[in-house]
Amino acid sequence: MINEIDLASLKEKELLEKGLKLPIMEEFYSIQGEGYNSGKAAYFIRVGGCDVGCHWCDVKESWNPNTHPLTDISQIVKNIQKFPAKSIVVTGGEPTIYNLEEITTQLLQIGVELFLETSGAYKLTGKWHWICLSPKKNKLPLKENYSLAHELKVIIHNKHDLRWAEEQAEFVNKKCKLYLQPEWSKVDEIMPIIIDYVMENPKWNVSLQTHKYMKIP
Numbered sequence: 001m002i003n004e005i006d007l008a009s010l011k012e013k014e015l016l017e018k019g020l021k022l023p024i025m026e027e028f029y030s031i032q033g034e035g036y037n038s039g040k041a042a043y044f045i046r047v048g049g050c051d052v053g054c055h056w057c058d059v060k061e062s063w064n065p066n067t068h069p070l071t072d073i074s075q076i077v078k079n080i081q082k083f084p085a086k087s088i089v090v091t092g093g094e095p096t097i098y099n100l101e102e103i104t105t106q107l108l109q110i111g112v113e114l115f116l117e118t119s120g121a122y123k124l125t126g127k128w129h130w131i132c133l134s135p136k137k138n139k140l141p142l143k144e145n146y147s148l149a150h151e152l153k154v155i156i157h158n159k160h161d162l163r164w165a166e167e168q169a170e171f172v173n174k175k176c177k178l179y180l181q182p183e184w185s186k187v188d189e190i191m192p193i194i195i196d197y198v199m200e201n202p203k204w205n206v207s208l209q210t211h212k213y214m215k216i217p
């Protein structure tokens with residue numbers, strides 16, 4: 001994926017490979033809407049570029065890495081410090097396409113908690129307090145990534161996805177929290193199915209995209 005990025009110079013390629021620059025789609029301060037940390041104030045860093053291709057993806061504008069400016073990570077760290085943020089969510093796109101060592105190292109130095117949102121399809125780099133693994137059928141997580149997840153969040157678009165969620169849950173650690181999240185375009189249809197399923201199978205929890213109800217980014 002990284003090879004598909006148009007780079008102005010060899011220098012830019014080197015900075016991208018070292019993780020000193022990343023294609024950034026957007027940054028915003030909001031509330032973590034999903035999963036275990038939902039309700040926490042968090043600064044979001046949305047990295048551009050994803051080739052997983054979920055047909056229901058709610059941020060398809062992120063997919064093409066060439067439409068997002070290559071940004072110095074030192075600039076991102078500066079931007080965050082304008083806000084009273086204690087938690088940072090790195091998401092995308094698929095952020096793990098890139099080398100995340102340097103950005104997480106610099107962010108740890110400002111004393112924030114680091115949360116990652118990933119499909120797990122690429123090797124994970126960087127240091128994280130919380131990893132949310134949201135596996136996708138199109139491009140399965142690397143085997144090694146299941147044991148790194150603190151939270152498994154499976155998107156439920158139809159009834160059959162519940163069976164797939166159970167299969168995915170076999171691969172994570174015992175301590176990993178398990179979430180079923182309704183796919184947004186089908187939320188009204190899927191919600192009652194998830195509610196019944198979680199009541200019958202209480203190892204699972206419901207995760208809602210609460211930011212969409214709160215009408216915040």
Ligand SMILES: C[S@@+](CC[C@H](N)C(=O)[O-])C[C@H]1O[C@@H](n2cnc3c(N)ncnc32)[C@H](O)[C@@H]1O
Binds near residue numbers: 058091094134153184
């Ligand atoms: C946009 S993705 C970016 C991070 C990474 N590519 C991933 O999929 O985990 C962020 C989160 O939103 C979830 N998501 C994306 N589209 C969704 C939709 N239409 N309904 C519910 N959740 C969705 C993903 O599964 C993931 O947990």
Ligand SMILES: Nc1nc2[nH]cc(C(=O)O)c2c(=O)[nH]1
Binds near residue numbers: 030033117211
């Ligand atoms: N508020 C809010 N919470 C989120 N949690 C995960 C998100 C994501 O797109 O990764 C997200 C998002 O886009 N907004």
Ligand code: SF4
Binds near residue numbers: 051062
């Ligand atoms: S992996 Fe994430 S960003 Fe990529 S298409 Fe799927 S939901 Fe969207």
Ligand SMILES: [Mg+2]
Binds near residue numbers: 058059
């Ligand atoms: Mg989102």
